Amino acid sequence: MKEVLFMTVAVVGVGYTDFRSTTPDVSFKEQMFEAAAKAYQDAGVHPRKDIGSFITGAEDYWEGYSIFDEFVPDQLGATLRPVCTISGDGLQALLTGAMQVKTGLMDVVAVESHSAASDLLSFHGIVSHGLDPVYNRNMNVNPFFVAGLEMRKYLSETKASREQCARVVTKNKLNAMDNPLAAYPAVMSIEEVMKSEMVSNPLTRRDISPLADGAIVMVLASEKKAKELSENPIWLKGMSWISETPWLESRDWSDATYARLSSEKAFKMADITNPQKQLDLVEVDDWFSYKELQHLEAIGVCEKGQAGKLLEQGQFDRDGDTPVNVSGGRLGAGNLLEASSLQSVLECVIQLRGHAGKRQIKGAHTAAAQSWRGVPTATGSMLVLSNEK
Amino acid sequence: MSEKMKEVPGIYLRDAELKAEDAITFKWRPNAKYAWSGGIAYSRYLAELKNGRIIGRACRECGRILVPPRMFCDTCFRATDEWVYVKDTGTINTYSVSYLDADANRIKEPILVAVIDLDGASEGIGILHYVDPKVDPKDLHIGMKLKAVWKPEKERIGSVTDIAYFEPLKEG
Numbered sequence: 001m002k003e004v005l006f007m008t009v010a011v012v013g014v015g016y017t018d019f020r021s022t023t024p025d026v027s028f029k030e031q032m033f034e035a036a037a038k039a040y041q042d043a044g045v046h047p048r049k050d051i052g053s054f055i056t057g058a059e060d061y062w063e064g065y066s067i068f069d070e071f072v073p074d075q076l077g078a079t080l081r082p083v084c085t086i087s088g089d090g091l092q093a094l095l096t097g098a099m100q101v102k103t104g105l106m107d108v109v110a111v112e113s114h115s116a117a118s119d120l121l122s123f124h125g126i127v128s129h130g131l132d133p134v135y136n137r138n139m140n141v142n143p144f145f146v147a148g149l150e151m152r153k154y155l156s157e158t159k160a161s162r163e164q165c166a167r168v169v170t171k172n173k174l175n176a177m178d179n180p181l182a183a184y185p186a187v188m189s190i191e192e193v194m195k196s197e198m199v200s201n202p203l204t205r206r207d208i209s210p211l212a213d214g215a216i217v218m219v220l221a222s223e224k225k226a227k228e229l230s231e232n233p234i235w236l237k238g239m240s241w242i243s244e245t246p247w248l249e250s251r252d253w254s255d256a257t258y259a260r261l262s263s264e265k266a267f268k269m270a271d272i273t274n275p276q277k278q279l280d281l282v283e284v285d286d287w288f289s290y291k292e293l294q295h296l297e298a299i300g301v302c303e304k305g306q307a308g309k310l311l312e313q314g315q316f317d318r319d320g321d322t323p324v325n326v327s328g329g330r331l332g333a334g335n336l337l338e339a340s341s342l343q344s345v346l347e348c349v350i351q352l353r354g355h356a357g358k359r360q361i362k363g364a365h366t367a368a369a370q371s372w373r374g375v376p377t378a379t380g381s382m383l384v385l386s387n388e389k
Numbered sequence: 390m391s392e393k394m395k396e397v398p399g400i401y402l403r404d405a406e407l408k409a410e411d412a413i414t415f416k417w418r419p420n421a422k423y424a425w426s427g428g429i430a431y432s433r434y435l436a437e438l439k440n441g442r443i444i445g446r447a448c449r450e451c452g453r454i455l456v457p458p459r460m461f462c463d464t465c466f467r468a469t470d471e472w473v474y475v476k477d478t479g480t481i482n483t484y485s486v487s488y489l490d491a492d493a494n495r496i497k498e499p500i501l502v503a504v505i506d507l508d509g510a511s512e513g514i515g516i517l518h519y520v521d522p523k524v525d526p527k528d529l530h531i532g533m534k535l536k537a538v539w540k541p542e543k544e545r546i547g548s549v550t551d552i553a554y555f556e557p558l559k560e561g
């Protein structure tokens with residue numbers, strides 16, 4: 001176990017499209033090509049000779065293609081090369097890429113994830129398809145009831161308020177104002193969030209992140225290669241991913257256990273003993289407003305029941321002690337389905353390089369990206385990154 | 390099968406028994422609907438088919454002409470450079486004769502499908518299409534010359550099936 005604790009893989013290139021509510025003008029392949037070309041340029045590599053393996057994080061049902069791996073090589077420069085799809089989110093794909101580098105079989109690995117959400121006419125139908133077919137699907141309820149159940153339990157146990165959840169939405173949309181990639185920046189009032197239509201009480205429409213399209217590609221490299229290629233490699237310091245039981249009938253509805261366990265493991269690898277002090281910024285999954293608060297408590301940025309209060313005090317604002325979702329998160333940058341977790345990693349990389357412009361967190365050198373795969377899952381990952389090896 | 394499985398009581402259900410009212414079954418029809426963005430390459434290709442023409446994209450680096458068109462070259466990993474019309478005639482690269490339809494029903498008149506390397510595109514690049522159903526499957530062969538039979542202009546909708554099928558090219 002000891003040798004695994006020492007990570008020597010770095011992000012040496014990032015490429016991305018901007019994120020948009022709809023992209024009728026380009027196909028998902030054309031978006032992937034744009035992101036890949038930029039990432040390879042950023043890393044100073046050519047995919048036809050320098051990259052050993054290509055991985056996408058994608059789910060066939062989001063895409064509408066079976067065996068989706070077959071549709072990705074061309075636009076990544078990956079034909080006649082090792083290619084695979086991780087049926088998971090972009091962060092899980094990235095962790096797989098890091099492990100491939102660690103095997104020593106490849107020095108450089110490309111990781112891709114994208115969202116073509118606007119191609120999907122039956123988003124709720126696909127989410128429902130993730131429910132147990134015998135016990136849950138035939139109840140004929142919109143699948144966001146799962147979030148309603150969880151939000152109710154979380155608010156009841158922590159005494160967090162509806163208003164504090166609404167503040168997550170306004171904060172993230174405001175953060176997105178300074179992220180040129182973001183699809184849904186807005187200056188929105190707490191009242192507007194609170195007064196939006198009820199979806200599954202207590203969850204309202206504005207508590208739910210709006211879908212967006214976009215593609216992100218990252219280039220990973222071994223220590224030796226990273227030092228050759230990059231003046232500012234961003235090192236992967238700790239990583240973990242966890243799945244809980246799928247049973248809606250017997251899961252822990254109040255705590256995000258997957259987030260707690262995956263962060264404990266990743267923080268141990270990264271030598272993070274006090275996340276609140278040691279992390280300069282945190283990107284956590286905010287598919288629904290309350291999830292940001294729940295995740296912050298689960299990963300130990302604060303005690304259970306404290307996230308709402310600390311949010312109100314401004315601790316998670318861009319100029320607070322622990323800036324949270326400076327990118328805008330899913331609520332502000334847009335819900336990129338499996339690619340949102342790579343969007344979180346992207347923000348960390350840009351910040352740790354010092355390239356975040358107006359939204360730059362001064363002196364940032366350690367950051368964390370936490371992911372969740374959305375309802376009805378209880379699966380999530382954690383990645384700690386640093387600009388110091 | 391393990392010894393234990395042999396002791397499982399009951400019988401395997403037949404189709405009729407599964408459909409009987411006293412059998413406990415669950416039905417689920419996935420609601421999976423998509424409307425893929427055409428993007429640049431698909432959109433132009435389909436628009437040109439509606440015009441009765443086949444268009445590809447050329448990559449200056451490797452010199453290949455890609456049909457259907459792609460905005461990037463998979464071999465060189467670079468953006469392709471220009472639109473190029475290719476001919477609606479070509480040569481059978483490979484073919485098959487299917488005696489099942491898409492739902493696996495056995496059909497009397499077989500469906501003839503072929504990959505046709507198009508004249509003007511690069512070697513080994515072309516179109517997947519039907520061959521005229523009037524052709525005797527025995528007469529099909531690799532290397533056979535074919536020509537597109539287009540649907541009347543009014544019936545074209547911007548689809549690969551705007552070409553009805555490919556028929557043998559008459560000599561001379």
Ligand SMILES: [Zn+2]
Nearest residue numbers: 448451462465
């Ligand atoms: Zn080429």
